[in-house]
Amino acid sequence: MAGSTHSVTNQPEPLVGYDVFSTDRALVGAVERHTAPDLLDEVRDELTALGRTSGSAQVQEWGAQANGNPPRLRTHDRYGHRVDEVDFDPAWHRLLGKGVSAGLTTAWSRPAGHVRRAAGFLVWTQVDAGNCCPLSMTHAAVPALRAEPALAAEWEPRLASTVYDRGLRPAGQKAGALFGMAMTEKQGGSDVRANTTAARPLAEDGTYELTGHKWFCSAPMSDGFLVLAQAPEGLTCFLVPRLLADGTRNVFMIQRLKDKLGNRSNASAEVEFDGTWARRVGEEGRGVPTIIEMVAATRLDCVLGSAGLMRQAVAQAVHHCTYREAFGGRLVDKPLMRNVLADLALESEAATTLAMRLAAAYDDGGEQERALLRIAVPAAKYWVTKRCAPLAVEAAECLGGNGYVEESGMPRLVRESPLNSIWEGAGNVQALDVLRALQREPQALNAYLLEVGRTRGADHRLDAAVKDLLTELGDLEGVEGRARRLAERLALVLQGSLLVRYAPPEVADAFCGARLGGDGGAAFGTLPGTLDLESVVERARPVA
Structure with a gap:
C-alpha cells in the first residue's frame, strides 16, 4: 500500500497540556510545608494557574520560537542616528509578559513572597530559561536599591509591578520597569575590584557620569541597570537609566551581542559608557557591600533555575520511557533504565528541596x-x-537518538545546563565564598550545623557524613585547595538532611545510600538494585 512504510508507531506524544507545578510532587510538598496555612490555598491556586500555562502547547512553542530566533542588535536607525536597540522575536515579549504578570519580578513585600516566587521561577524556567534573566535581576535589584532609600522609593514600585511595559520611555512614564546589570569588565571578570570604568561626580546630589566598557551587560534593553565603577573614594554602585527623565537617550552604546552556547533567547551585550549619566547607590567606595544582596538573590535564582532545568529534563525522560517500548516492553519497566531514571529523579528532588528551603529562609x-x-x-x-x-x-540519552535532535527540546536543555554554574560567579568563586563564611562568620556554620542536626539519628549514613564533615572542617590548614570538596560536602549533607526530614522514605534512603554512603557509582544509573526504584520513578512522572 502506498505510504505504508511511513506509518508512525512507538513514538511518545509531546509532553504538553499538563500542569508543570501540580505534577511536581517534590515542589508541591515544599510549597505546602513552607507556606502558612492561611495563605496556602491562594498560593497553590496561583502556582497551579502558572503551571498550566507553562505546560500548554502554545507557551511551550513560544519558548522554542524565542530560542530559534535569537535577538538582533540594531545600532543605528535608517537615518544614521545611533539607537542601540535589540530586536526580539514576538514570542520573547509574550513570555516576558507572562513572567512579569505572574509576579516573578518581586518577592520582597508579599506574604510568603520568596517561596511563591521561587516555586513560580522554577516552573517558568521549564518554558524558557532566557526570559528568566531579566525577571531575576529585576527581583534582585530591590535589596541593593534599598541602600539608597530615595532611589528605592522611586524605583521599587515600578519593579514590583505585574505589568510588562515594553515601550522605550522614561521609567517614570511606564506602568512597570525591568532591571539589568553590568558588573564585569574584560580585564577582571569575577574580580570586580579590578574594574576600570570611571565615575566622575557631577554635583552633590549623587549624580555622576561614567566612562568605560562593560564586558557583560545582561538584558541590555532594560529600563535601568546596576553598574559598578571607580569613584574618587573607590568602587561604587550606580543606577544607570536607559532613558533620561526628559526622554532623551542616555549614553548606552551596545557594541555587540554575545554569541552564547545557550540562553539564546536572551540578549547579553558589551556596552560602552562615555559621559553616561548615573546616580549613586549607597556610599562611595562601598560598591561590593551594596551589590552583595543582589548577588545573593541572583545566586539563589541560579539554584532555582538549575532545579527547574533538572526537573524538565527528568520529566521529559520519564515521559518518553513511559510510552516508548523496546525489547518486548516499556523502557520504564526495564531494570537498568529504571535505575537511570531513579538516579536522575533523586538529583532533581534534592535540588528542588534545597532551593525551596533557602527561599523559605528569605521569607x-x-x-x-x-x-x-x-x-x-x-x-x-x-x-x-x-x-x-x-x-x-x-x-537526553534516555531518549536515544531522539534526544540529540533539536525537535525533542533536549539539546536546548543541554546547552542551557552549564549557564547557572558560570553566571554570578563560577564554581571557584562560590567555593571561596563558602570558605570566607566558614572563616569569618562562625554563626553561619552554627546555623548550618543546627539545620543538619535536626535529623541526627534518623539515618546512619547521614550521621557518618556529618561526622566526616566536622573532621574536615576541623583542619583548615591549606584549605583553599580543598574548597570545592568542602562546598560539595556541605551541600550534599544539607540535601540529605532535608530529604530525610521531608521526602518519602524510598527517596531519602536511596539518596543517603548513593550520595553519602558510597553505594552509588560515578555515573547516573548505578544505584543498588535492592532499593525501591519503581516508587522513586513513579514519584517523578509528569501526569500528562
Whole structure:
C-alpha cells in the first residue's frame, strides 16, 4: 500500500497540556510545608494557574520560537542616528509578559513572597530559561536599591509591578520597569575590584557620569541597570537609566551581542559608557557591600533555575520511557533504565528541596536564617548548578537518538545546563565564598550545623557524613585547595538532611545510600538494585 512504510508507531506524544507545578510532587510538598496555612490555598491556586500555562502547547512553542530566533542588535536607525536597540522575536515579549504578570519580578513585600516566587521561577524556567534573566535581576535589584532609600522609593514600585511595559520611555512614564546589570569588565571578570570604568561626580546630589566598557551587560534593553565603577573614594554602585527623565537617550552604546552556547533567547551585550549619566547607590567606595544582596538573590535564582532545568529534563525522560517500548516492553519497566531514571529523579528532588528551603529562609528573615543563607547559598549554587549539566546530558540519552535532535527540546536543555554554574560567579568563586563564611562568620556554620542536626539519628549514613564533615572542617590548614570538596560536602549533607526530614522514605534512603554512603557509582544509573526504584520513578512522572 502506498505510504505504508511511513506509518508512525512507538513514538511518545509531546509532553504538553499538563500542569508543570501540580505534577511536581517534590515542589508541591515544599510549597505546602513552607507556606502558612492561611495563605496556602491562594498560593497553590496561583502556582497551579502558572503551571498550566507553562505546560500548554502554545507557551511551550513560544519558548522554542524565542530560542530559534535569537535577538538582533540594531545600532543605528535608517537615518544614521545611533539607537542601540535589540530586536526580539514576538514570542520573547509574550513570555516576558507572562513572567512579569505572574509576579516573578518581586518577592520582597508579599506574604510568603520568596517561596511563591521561587516555586513560580522554577516552573517558568521549564518554558524558557532566557526570559528568566531579566525577571531575576529585576527581583534582585530591590535589596541593593534599598541602600539608597530615595532611589528605592522611586524605583521599587515600578519593579514590583505585574505589568510588562515594553515601550522605550522614561521609567517614570511606564506602568512597570525591568532591571539589568553590568558588573564585569574584560580585564577582571569575577574580580570586580579590578574594574576600570570611571565615575566622575557631577554635583552633590549623587549624580555622576561614567566612562568605560562593560564586558557583560545582561538584558541590555532594560529600563535601568546596576553598574559598578571607580569613584574618587573607590568602587561604587550606580543606577544607570536607559532613558533620561526628559526622554532623551542616555549614553548606552551596545557594541555587540554575545554569541552564547545557550540562553539564546536572551540578549547579553558589551556596552560602552562615555559621559553616561548615573546616580549613586549607597556610599562611595562601598560598591561590593551594596551589590552583595543582589548577588545573593541572583545566586539563589541560579539554584532555582538549575532545579527547574533538572526537573524538565527528568520529566521529559520519564515521559518518553513511559510510552516508548523496546525489547518486548516499556523502557520504564526495564531494570537498568529504571535505575537511570531513579538516579536522575533523586538529583532533581534534592535540588528542588534545597532551593525551596533557602527561599523559605528569605521569607523568615530571622538572624539564624540569614546566617544559614550566608553559607548555604554559595554551597548550593556551587553544587546544584554543577550537577545540572551531567543530568541534562543523561536525560537526553534516555531518549536515544531522539534526544540529540533539536525537535525533542533536549539539546536546548543541554546547552542551557552549564549557564547557572558560570553566571554570578563560577564554581571557584562560590567555593571561596563558602570558605570566607566558614572563616569569618562562625554563626553561619552554627546555623548550618543546627539545620543538619535536626535529623541526627534518623539515618546512619547521614550521621557518618556529618561526622566526616566536622573532621574536615576541623583542619583548615591549606584549605583553599580543598574548597570545592568542602562546598560539595556541605551541600550534599544539607540535601540529605532535608530529604530525610521531608521526602518519602524510598527517596531519602536511596539518596543517603548513593550520595553519602558510597553505594552509588560515578555515573547516573548505578544505584543498588535492592532499593525501591519503581516508587522513586513513579514519584517523578509528569501526569500528562
